Amino acid sequence: xxxxxxxxxxxxxxxxxxxxxxxxxxxxxxxxxxxxxxxxxxxxxxxxxxxxxxxxxxxxxxxxxxxxxxxxxxxxxxxxxxxxxxxxxxxxxxxxxxxxxxxxxxxxxxxxxxxxxxxxxxxxxxxxxxxxxxxxxxxxxxxxxxxxxxxxxxxxxx
Numbered sequence: 001x002x003x004x005x006x007x008x009x010x011x012x013x014x015x016x017x018x019x020x021x022x023x024x025x026x027x028x029x030x031x032x033x034x035x036x037x038x039x040x041x042x043x044x045x046x047x048x049x050x051x052x053x054x055x056x057x058x059x060x061x062x063x064x065x066x067x068x069x070x071x072x073x074x075x076x077x078x079x080x081x082x083x084x085x086x087x088x089x090x091x092x093x094x095x096x097x098x099x100x101x102x103x104x105x106x107x108x109x110x111x112x113x114x115x116x117x118x119x120x121x122x123x124x125x126x127x128x129x130x131x132x133x134x135x136x137x138x139x140x141x142x143x144x145x146x147x148x149x150x151x152x153x154x155x156x157x158x
Contacts, residue, residue: 010051018062028041
């Protein structure tokens with residue numbers, strides 16, 4: 001865990017590096033190489049990755065790219081367009097939730113109807129043997145795990 005004063009120093013250093021660039025960072029590393037407070041500037045330190053991510057994020061905020069500023073300006077000029085995007089997203093999420101709920105309900109109905117079948121009422125009337133050389137269009141065997149026929153066979157034998 002990062003101690004509060006260490007965290008504050010790390011964040012402030014990241015802000016200054018983001019604002020002033022890599023030359024500032026190199027100068028700071030040289031000047032503070034013996035100062036344990038700035039150990040996070042060393043790549044082998046545990047907080048070095050955190051520090052570099054902070055520098056990245058602060059750079060995006062303090063020195064935004066021109067295309068980002070242009071996009072923000074356009075979005076600011078047309079707030080109704082942004083509101084339309086938000087409303088579309090809300091409707092899409094609602095639609096996805098309805099579809100998921102319907103699928104769950106359908107699966108539950110199918111499970112209940114399947115559970116209501118009394119498999120002991122069925123009797124094997126006849127067994128049909130097919131010669132090996134005869135090729136026909138037959139459905140896949142019901143003895144594959146996960147198939148309903150397999151489940152019925154397992155419950156019948158147990």
